[in-house]
Amino acid sequence: MNEKLARLPLKYFDSRTHGETLSRVVNDVDNISSTLQQSLTQFITAFVTLIGVIVMMLSISPLMTLIVVVTLPISLIAIRQITMRSQKHFRSMQQSIGELNGHVEEMFTGHAVVKAFGRERQSVGRFREVNDRLYDASWRAQFISGTIMPIMNVVGNLGYVFVAVAGGILVMRKAITIGDVQAFISYSKQFTMPITQTAQIANIIQSTIASAERVFELLDEPEEVAEPAHTAEISRPKGDVRFEHVKFGYKEDAPLIEDMNIDVKSGQTVAIVGPTGAGKTTLINLLMRFYEVNGGRITIDGTDINQMKRGHLRGMFGMVLQDTWLFNGTIRDNIAYGRLGATDEEVVEAAKAAYADHFIRTLPEGYDTVLNEEATNISQGQKQLLTIARAILADPAILILDEATSSVDTRTEIHIQQAMNELMKGRTCFVIAHRLSTIRDADLILVMNKGSVIEQGTHEQLLARGGFYADLYESQFSGRQRLRHSG
Ligand SMILES: Nc1ncnc2c1ncn2[C@@H]1O[C@H](COP(=O)(O)OP(=O)(O)OP(=O)(O)O)[C@@H](O)[C@H]1O
Ligand SMILES: [Mg+2]
Incomplete structure (x- = not known):
């Protein structure tokens, strides 16, 4: 991003506040890097656990495994529906943060002028206005994405019920032992856990996506006209x-x-x-x-x-x-x-x-x-x-x-x-x-x-x-x- 900023024409900086650009370079990049550091490892752990658990479940009972696995697409559809609704709030949240930064930066640079004209109250008022917008977008984003967890729990528990019923029938038919069912149930719990965990950090991932969009927006800005392939050099400029x-x-x-x-x-x-x-x-x-x-x-x-x-x-x-x-x-x-x-x-x-x-x-x-x-x-x-x-x-x-x-x-x-x-x-x-x-x-x-x-x-x-x-x-x-x- 730093290199990109060096290549952007002055026109780019003329048309927006410094705080806004600053927010993209500092906040948004920070947001992405912390997600990559924390959530990515969680992701990897979840994925590996998932594979291991599926193998173990298959070894006990393919039929019951099928029941558990069927719940997976249901969860995915639910997550997709929710994130689609909350993403726009995450986007306006990052945007408000940028605006807020721009305002604060401007007010601090023009500190003396704000004081001289007695505009402290208006300045605070404008801050409140943007901050309220940020608050509004934030709680909506967090609230909507917060519903992912309970919904995942419901789906997980539904799977649990079906496994219990199917397991009961299988035991009665003497197809598997009751101990196997018990083991299977604890595996199925482990199966849903990583998915729930991932859902838990869905809000973090979503705000990261919003940040990434802003970062790429900057990276995609048109640059200064490219240098020609054959450049002329004046070794001893005279100054005509x-x-x-x-x-x-x-x-x-x-x-x-x-x-x-x-x-x-x-x-x-x-x-x-x-x-x-x-x-x-x-x-x-x-x-x-x-x-x-x-x-x-x-x-x-x-x-x-x-x-x-x-x-x-x-x-x-x-x-x-x-x-x-x-x-x-x-x-x-x-x-x-x-x-x-x-x-x-x-x-x-x-x-x-x-x-x-x-x-x-x-x-x-x-x-x-x-x-x-x-x-x-x-x-x-x-x-x-x-x-x-x-x-x-x-x-x-x-x-x-x-x-x-x-x-x-x-x-x-x-x-x-x-x-x-x-x-x-x-x-x-x-x-x-x-x-x-x-x-x-x-x-x-x-x-x-x-x-x-x-x-x-x-x-x-x-x-x-x-x-x-x-x-x-x-x-x-x-x-x-x-x-x-x-x-
Ligand atoms: N970055 C910019 N974007 C759009 N318009 C601009 C920009 N900079 C200057 N202008 C406009 O171009 C015109 C010429 O501006 P310029 O800065 O060249 O004036 P100047 O002769 O240097 O004046 P001064 O004596 O006040 O320094 C002005 O009408 C100004 O409003
Ligand atoms: Mg001038």
Whole structure:
């Protein structure tokens, strides 16, 4: 399942809660494995006992054995009828567990927000609602499958009665001795026992089947488009990036990018600006092949990115995303994540370049400070500096900064920019920024709106044009003026 998760496209994770996926990987797999460990041995014991007992019974009286064996299909029919009715409840039980997990996960991640908006009661209410559904499905499932046991007992006892009657007649006819009948009866008890035992664990088996269905559902999800058989490799990427008539939409029926053409030369710094929701991040998602284009092609150094292995393609990029991702571990480990086998000196070098070194040294534990899972023990801007250091360490051919410095103060931002300029000499760099003052020096500015590039050029060219960019720039500039006046 873990391997499968690695191969699933991002689209899969976009469309469901993490808790739901988590529940499948943790609860359902656990359910299956514990059933296999406990119930399977029970099964084997029951089966072997059954065979032994049948042989013994046959040796005493084939006629009476026939009577006992005839009860077997009756039991099977009864079990089948019951499990058919309870299975759907087991299914909705596992589903509710998944939903419940999703809710709890979400509420814990958004803990502060839930508290800030005073939504504790609603959150608990929603939990109750799902939990009630879980309760309902569970007791129905358990109740229905719980009737298997008594029914098996009835059938078993019926068999017992017939054996006693038939045995009595046989003894009267002096066909067998009374001792044989007695022995037979205890064997027939042993015959029904394993079946009753199996019936007893029927509910466990049923919930396991429900779990297995969920596991296979995940395993059957369509994966990322398979890698082509003959993959192209760029051993020394220069960083020429071209978008040729690219078409894309997150959903089939809602195209976002219609016909995008961009030509970026190696070593250029390209700034992408535009209003919120214009499709800037989408552009990067396509470039990194997090999503597949619906039409047209994207090339790097003239090679279609669809012809490359995803791992190879992504290896050429270093990226700092809009939402920072740090894991539970030391600051050193988090930065070193950028490159396998980075030395301590290299980590410190990268941190210096990202202007993170200073704040790290002021922490009591320095580079060995352990970040918690959500990295709430450092500030948002500091998180960004760490992710920038990580990308610098990766030393990629193409660097992508998506609002990478949005949370740091303007002065640090300019410092980082300068350090970047030094670092990115001769490499291609994509910068997405809302603060236009920081991207003035870019070689090419792409102005995006509603999924298409509406203007491109340098800062001066775009200003002279007096179009969308000029407007945007003016509004930021005058906005600051106004602030200064009121301040
Ligand atoms: N995973 C997704 N599934 C469906 N639609 C999406 C998804 N991600 C983004 N969108 C939609 O695509 C459009 C472009 O989003 P995108 O993230 O590229 O904007 P952006 O230019 O990066 O904005 P921002 O400046 O706020 O980061 C938006 O209208 C958004 O609603
Ligand atoms: Mg974005």
